[in-house]
Amino acid sequence: MQYFVYVLDHTYTDDSHTESKRLGYFKNLEELQKVKSKAVQLPGFKIFPECFVIQKYILDKVHWQDGFTETIGETxxxxxxxxxxxxxxxxxxxxxxxxxxxxxxxTYTLNAYLDDERFIGIFSGYEKAQMVMNELKNKSGFKDFPDDFILDEVELNEMHWTTGFYWEQ
Structure with a gap:
């Protein structure tokens, strides 16, 4: 059987850039909505209340299976x-x-202002994530930066961005 987690992000675009903040990972929509209700009251988030995004991600799915040869994305x-x-x-x-x-x-640093970052996946266990990371370390691009993987354990149903943010027009 396959499983998914809910993810709550806040992503907005202004004239100069796109900014995304991950607020948490959730087992159900009820817990997600509690966190969203708290976040929308914080500085920055309350200026852009329409920019909350709820998505589902399949657990143990590898989103980046190949190596890489160039920088990706707008930033x-x-x-x-x-x-x-x-x-x-x-x-x-x-x-x-x-x-x-x-x-x-x-994530590896390109210069003082820019990192190159790839989302690989959300995993049910440390061993599964470690196995995927070890496989990727042998692929192009990743093998040039083998120490730049980030593997974090994150609590479900908790707010991971507890402060607002400063936004300047």
């Missing part, structure tokens, strides 16, 4: 344009009785 970041398509056969992680997941990405 060197690989933002997935949308979450995964989830049909009725894929269920929420609330059925797994887990309290955390493992987020895997790869």
């Amino acid at each position: 060197g970041r690989d933002y997935l344009e949308s979450g995964d398509e989830v049909d009725g056969s894929i269920v929420s992680v609330k059925d797994l009785q887990i309290d955390s997941v493992f987020f895997l990405s790869h």
Whole structure:
């Protein structure tokens, strides 16, 4: 059986750039909505209340399976344009009785103002994420920056961005 997690992001674009903040990972929409209700009251978020994005990501799915040869995206970041398509056969992680997941990405510095970042996946266990990371370390691009993987355990149903942000017009 496949499982998914809900992800709450806040992404807005102004005249100069796109800014995205990940607020958390969730087992269900009820917990996600509680966090969204708190966030919309914080500085920055309340200026852009329409910019909250709820997506579903399939657990243990590898979103970046190949190596790379060049910088990606407008600012060197690989933002997935949308979450995964989830049909009725894929269920929420609330059925797994887990309290955390493992987020895997790869980020290396191009210059003082720019990082090149790739989202790889959200995993149910450390060992699974570690296995994917080790496989990618042998692929082009990744093998040039093998120490630049980020593997974080993140708590489900918690607000991961607890302060607002400053926005200047």
